[in-house]
Amino acid sequence: MNKGVAITGMGIISAIGNNTETNYRSLFSSKSGISFPEFLKTTHKNLPVGEIKFSNKSLAESLNLPQDHSFTRAALLGSLAVSEALDQSKVKIDAETGFISGTSVGGIDATENYFKEFTKGKTENSRFIRAQHPGFTTEKIAEHIGISGFVSTISTACSSGANAIMMGARMIKAGKLKRVIVGGTDCLTKFTLNGFNSLMILSEKHCLSFDENRNGLNLGEGAAYLVLEADEELNGKPVLGRIMGYGNTNDAFHQTASSENGEGAFLAMQEALKIAEIGSENINYINAHGTATKNNDLSESRALQILFGDTIPDFSSTKAFTGHTLAAAGALEAVYSLISLNKQQIFPNLNFSQSMSETGLQPVTEVKEKKLDFILSNSFGFGGNCTSLIFAKDEA
Amino acid sequence: MKPKVYINGISSISAQTTEKEENPISYHKNIFPALSPNYKEFIKPMALRRMSKAIKMGISSSKVALNETNTEIPDAIITGTGEGCKQDTERFLENLIDQQEELLSPTSFIQSTHNTIGGQIALNLGCKNYNVTYSQNSASLESALLDAELQLLETSVKKSVLVGGVDELSENITQFRALDGQLKSVDIHNLDLWKEDSPGTITSEGAHFFILSTEKNNNSYAEFKGISIKNSIQPEKINAEVEIFLNKNNINAAAIDAVLLGSNGDNRYDHYYKNLQQSLFKDIPQLGYKHLVGDYDTVSGFALYSACKILKSGRIPSVLKLNTSTPKELKSILIYNQYLGRDHSLILLSAV
Numbered sequence: 085m086n087k088g089v090a091i092t093g094m095g096i097i098s099a100i101g102n103n104t105e106t107n108y109r110s111l112f113s114s115k116s117g118i119s120f121p122e123f124l125k126t127t128h129k130n131l132p133v134g135e136i137k138f139s140n141k142s143l144a145e146s147l148n149l150p151q152d153h154s155f156t157r158a159a160l161l162g163s164l165a166v167s168e169a170l171d172q173s174k175v176k177i178d179a180e181t182g183f184i185s186g187t188s189v190g191g192i193d194a195t196e197n198y199f200k201e202f203t204k205g206k207t208e209n210s211r212f213i214r215a216q217h218p219g220f221t222t223e224k225i226a227e228h229i230g231i232s233g234f235v236s237t238i239s240t241a242c243s244s245g246a247n248a249i250m251m252g253a254r255m256i257k258a259g260k261l262k263r264v265i266v267g268g269t270d271c272l273t274k275f276t277l278n279g280f281n282s283l284m285i286l287s288e289k290h291c292l293s294f295d296e297n298r299n300g301l302n303l304g305e306g307a308a309y310l311v312l313e314a315d316e317e318l319n320g321k322p323v324l325g326r327i328m329g330y331g332n333t334n335d336a337f338h339q340t341a342s343s344e345n346g347e348g349a350f351l352a353m354q355e356a357l358k359i360a361e362i363g364s365e366n367i368n369y370i371n372a373h374g375t376a377t378k379n380n381d382l383s384e385s386r387a388l389q390i391l392f393g394d395t396i397p398d399f400s401s402t403k404a405f406t407g408h409t410l411a412a413a414g415a416l417e418a419v420y421s422l423i424s425l426n427k428q429q430i431f432p433n434l435n436f437s438q439s440m441s442e443t444g445l446q447p448v449t450e451v452k453e454k455k456l457d458f459i460l461s462n463s464f465g466f467g468g469n470c471t472s473l474i475f476a477k478d479e480a
Numbered sequence: 481m482k483p484k485v486y487i488n489g490i491s492s493i494s495a496q497t498t499e500k501e502e503n504p505i506s507y508h509k510n511i512f513p514a515l516s517p518n519y520k521e522f523i524k525p526m527a528l529r530r531m532s533k534a535i536k537m538g539i540s541s542s543k544v545a546l547n548e549t550n551t552e553i554p555d556a557i558i559t560g561t562g563e564g565c566k567q568d569t570e571r572f573l574e575n576l577i578d579q580q581e582e583l584l585s586p587t588s589f590i591q592s593t594h595n596t597i598g599g600q601i602a603l604n605l606g607c608k609n610y611n612v613t614y615s616q617n618s619a620s621l622e623s624a625l626l627d628a629e630l631q632l633l634e635t636s637v638k639k640s641v642l643v644g645g646v647d648e649l650s651e652n653i654t655q656f657r658a659l660d661g662q663l664k665s666v667d668i669h670n671l672d673l674w675k676e677d678s679p680g681t682i683t684s685e686g687a688h689f690f691i692l693s694t695e696k697n698n699n700s701y702a703e704f705k706g707i708s709i710k711n712s713i714q715p716e717k718i719n720a721e722v723e724i725f726l727n728k729n730n731i732n733a734a735a736i737d738a739v740l741l742g743s744n745g746d747n748r749y750d751h752y753y754k755n756l757q758q759s760l761f762k763d764i765p766q767l768g769y770k771h772l773v774g775d776y777d778t779v780s781g782f783a784l785y786s787a788c789k790i791l792k793s794g795r796i797p798s799v800l801k802l803n804t805s806t807p808k809e810l811k812s813i814l815i816y817n818q819y820l821g822r823d824h825s826l827i828l829l830s831a832v
Contacts, residue, residue, distance in 0.1 A: 127581045179710075188593060190615075192569075195653075199573055202656045210660040216653065217563050217777075218594060219617035223822065226711055235711035235823075236623040239564065239594035239615040247612055251627065258630050275569075278576050279589035334557070334602040334611040340590050351608060466590070467599025469611060 086361055088326030088476060089253040090318060093173025093311035095165040096419045098406045099134035099304055103168050108423050111431040112451055116405050118290050118302050124272045131286055133272055134304025134407025136161065147228065154211040156191030159224035161307040161412075162269035166229055173311035173321070175263050182234035182261040184252050185222040185309075186244025186268030188411040188465075190237075191215030193273045221269065234261060239411070241465030242373075243332075244268050245308070246414025246473055250330040252312050262317050267309030267415035276410065277303055283340065291376035291408075293401035294385065294447050296438040301375040304407020308415035310422075325422045328362070328458065329474035331355025340466050341379050346387030348470035349373075353391050353460060356472040362458060367397045367474070369430050369454070371417045371461040372447070374401020375408050380464065385443040397460075400433035400448040414463035414471065421459040421475045428456050485632050485704040486832060488640070489551070489691030491544035492785040493517060493537045494773040495670075495684045501797045504772050507670045510663045510682045511654055512774060523604075530587070531600075532567040534648035537687035538597035539604055542642055545689040546605075548699065554642035554691070556610035556631050557598050560620035562777020564594035566650040574652075597646050618742075618819035619709045621645030621688070621778040625827070626707050628692045644689030645778025657683060662820070664745070673745040673771035674802070681744035684774030688781025690788075696832060701788035705729050705812075705828040713824050718752050719760045722816065725826045737807045738765040738796065740783045742817030744775040749821050756816065757802070765807050767800040780817045784827060787813045791831045 096103065099117025100110035110117065118132045123139055138146075143160040144153055147167075155163070162185060175181065194215035201209060214220045222237040234255075238247045245268025252266035270276075280286050280303060287300035312327070333355060335348025342348065357364055373384055381401075388396050402420055409416055424430060433447035461473045495514050496504050505515075514537065519528055522540040531539075538559070546554065572588040593599075595613040602611050610631065614623035621644070628643040657663045664680040673682065692704060706729040713721050726733055739761045743753040757766050773782045790796050794810050815827040 183711075192573075196573060196576070199577060199652075202659060203652050205659065207659050210656075213656045213660040213662075214617075216566075216569070217617060218615040219562065219620070219823070222616065223711065232710065232712045234709050235616065236614055236619065236709065237616040238612060240598075240611075240613050241593045241595055251612070254630055254634065258634060260626075260630070274576060274581060275573060275589075278581050278584055279572065279586065279592070282584040282586035282589055332610045332612065334599065334608050336602045336606050336608050339596065339599060339603065348608060465595070466593045467595035467611075467613075468602055469595055469599065 088328040089256045089312050090315060090323045091310050091325050092313050092321050092323060093169040093175060094324060094419050094422055095168025096308040096416060097136060097161050097165045098306035098416055099136055100405050104419065110405060114432055114434060116290065116434055118407060126274050126277055128277060128281060130288060132290060132302045134302060135272055136305055155224050156215050156221050157193045157271035158187055158191060158269045159221045161271055162225040163228045165307040166225055166265060166309045169265065169309045169311050170229060175311045175313065177230050179233045180262040181231055182264040183226045183231045184236050184248040184264060184266045185225060186238045186248040186411040187218045187221055188239060188241050188244055188270050189273055189276055190218035190221040192275045193271055196274050240469040241467055242410050242413055243463040243465040243469040243471040244411035246463035246471040247332060249310060249418055249473060250332060250471060253327040253330060256312050256314050262314045264312050265309050266312060268412040269307035270305060270410040270412045272303060272305040285377045290435050291404050292435050293374035293376040293403050293433055294381050294445065295436050296440050298376040298381060301377055302407040304409040306406055306409040306412045306416050308412060308419045310418060323478040325425050326476045326478055327473060328476045329356035329360025331472045333470050335468035335470055337468060342383035342464060344383060346383040348468055349384055349387035349464055350390050352470040352472040356474045360474045364392055366458045367460045368456045369424060369459045370397055370399035371421050371459060372399050372401045373462040373464045374403055376403060382440060382442060385440060385445050389443060396445065398430055398448045400430060402431055404434035417461050418473060421461050424459055425456055425475060425477050429453055483633065483694045485629055486693055486696045486700045487690050487702045487704055487788055488693050488697055488700050489545040489548035490701055490785050490788050491541045491689050492782060493541050494686040494782050496772050502799055504671065504799055508667055510667050511649060512684050513649055514684060514686045532565055532591060532648060534565050534646050535597055535600050538646040539601055541687035542601050542644055542689040545691050546642060549691045551640050551691055553605060553607050555639040556641045557601050557607060558624040558627050558641060558643045559598035559613045560624035560645040560778050561594055561597060561613065561615055561647055562617050562620045563647050564615060565592050565596045566648055566653050568592040570650045570653050617823045618777050618817060619823035619825050621781050622707060622709050622825040626709065629707060632692060632694050638695050640691055640693045642689060643692055644687060645781040646687040647685055647776045647778045649685045670771055676745040677747050679746055679748050681746045681775045683776050685776060686773060686782065688785050700832045702791040702829040703832050705830055708826045710824045712822055715751055718755050722756060722760055722826060729828050731812060733760045736764060736812050736814050737810050738767055738813050740767045740787055740813060740815045742770065743768045744770045752818055763805060765796060765805045766802040768802045769800055783815045787815055787829050791829060
């Protein structure tokens with residue numbers, strides 16, 4: 085077993101809370117954050133979403149930004165989550181501190197707002213012209229926290245945040261960075277809501293992950309970040325947990341759909357175990373991707389069956405709390421996995437009543453106290469991207 | 481000991497043809513498209529019809545690089561794209577606005593995600609290995625190269641990694657660059673870019689793919705010595721930053737035989753390059769390329785492609801030369817790029 089990479093800070097904002105503590109309280113009390121859109125200016129007011137109930141204006145105020153700032157909503161959410169992680173870790177920010185953020189659509193909320201203005205040649209909001217590009221949002225967050233060194237963005241749809249965590253861990257291991265802040269951010273946009281709606285994979289009810297009667301996902305928004313530090317930089321600092329393993333593969337099956345046997349997912353989990361140098365029997369809990377689409381949940385269940393055989397560990401999807409926060413999902417769920425490790429509690433898969441006929445698998449449906457040493461977290465996305473991460477308690 | 485990384489396959493799709501490099505094409509537009517290869521040589525006609533130019537360029541360019549090294553399935557596919565699948569993004573966005581969020585076809589949404597190119601290459605090859613897409617403005621391809629280098633260094637197993645950068649033009653979003661000063665205010669001749677003393681630049685599109693491997697072969701173009709990405713650098717510190725990078729790679733500035741600069745004719749930011757041209761790299765050949773292929777987020781792929789060819793052939797095309805200095809030998813080339821003063825990158829190559 086390797087020693088993994090130390091995590092010394094975490095921060096989160098989601099539909100169930102604007103910091104780690106409030107997220108924990110919602111998870112512990114099974115309180116979902118799914119509601120109807122109030123701040124997102126969409127005509128689809130009937131579609132449930134995991135919306136964070138703060139306007140851009142109040143988010144900007146809490147960050148003390150000037151009136152003419154050019155932060156996209158994803159940058160606002162990201163900056164808040166990063167600030168919490170930095171407060172906790174007190175990490176040194178210098179030339180050897182990096183920032184890697186995952187985002188799928190970056191600042192397309194700004195682009196969709198101003199697109200018509202721009203096509204008419206109006207320049208009043210031209211500071212948002214580059215907002216469509218994911219790196220723009222990342223740079224705003226980097227500026228906010230004063231990082232001028234290595235800054236990069238991963239955009240692999242719904243696995244972006246998980247891939248950012250993986251890349252950060254690899255860079256620490258390779259000695260390329262001493263400290264790195266990793267995670268992801270995505271906000272609700274008309275672009276993504278309508279995109280998933282056009283694919284007919286949004287549910288009009290609260291999502292039913294891993295349930296026989298699941299009929300689609302709820303879109304969400306959020307941001308979460310972890311601070312990773314090389315061991316020689318720790319100087320006795322408390323360690324929240326360690327990234328032990330990671331696996332990234334491609335399903336190479338279809339642009340948007342997962343293969344029925346979940347081969348990509350299986351290979352990603354297998355690779356993560358290999359990097360962690362542990363056997364599958366060591367995994368105590370899986371925070372599943374579990375979006376509640378027909379396709380994902382079956383494919384992921386099959387992959388679990390292939391990897392774990394008859395002894396599938398406790399698993400649950402937390403998507404019914406937050407909605408599917410796309411690029412941020414892997415980062416949010418990394419924070420939830422770390423909370424689970426610290427509290428020794430598994431948080432439930434809400435709204436579940438009936439196992440899928442194809443697999444008969446039953447997720448954890450109530451808060452469960454349990455000895456947890458190793459947690460596997462899955463994130464899969466469009467383009468066949470599959471990523472699995474393994475988190476461990478520091479002393480494990 | 482750290483294993484060496486080699487560039488064994490290269491390919492380029494840009495606004496210039498690779499055959500007539502001494503006689504470049506002149507454009508009199510600030511936005512000009514890449515020349516399309518015969519995509520049918522690389523992609524089945526049925527699939528071709530649905531693909532945006534970014535996907536077509538990406539798949540075709542990756543296949544050229546793979547074919548050059550006889551690689552069937554690479555051990556990783558790592559893509560950089562600053563702006564992703566802009567044509568499909570724009571199409572879906574326009575429909576969404578024009579149709580007031582009703583009756584939308586999912587096709588352009590499906591193809592709009594930034595990882596579509598990397599995903600489609602994987603799908604096309606049936607490659608289930610590591611697959612990541614970076615989208616960090618002008619450091620997108622560089623982020624992908626850094627990941628590729630890590631992929632090769634973190635294992636003792638011999639690997640071949642496919643890494644490349646792709647960006648495409650789109651009708652409206654590209655044009656927006658005229659509104660925030662990214663483009664020159666009047667159309668210029670691309671080949672006159674160095675004569676300009678005005679803000680903004682010219683833009684285009686393209687795809688560049690490379691095969692990186694820890695194994696040297698007869699076709700190897702260059703050794704990939706190192707890469708550095710820095711989000712922002714104070715203008716007066718650029719010489720010092722470059723020296724720090726060179727020191728880390730155990731080489732000093734005097735041992736660099738040519739420097740390939742990302743100068744783009746924008747008089748607000750070209751001082752980063754001029755500072756190096758007047759100081760650290762005063763006496764060596766200084767090369768530029770954006771007058772040929774424009775500036776876009778992954779255009780440094782053209783720089784890397786050109787540097788590989790220079791190191792293999794031992795000859796610098798005169799069309800790239802920014803000064804009259806001639807090299808004593810051609811062993812080490814440094815590539816430096818930034819855009820709007822951000823996303824600085826340095827790549828060091830040496831002859832094999």
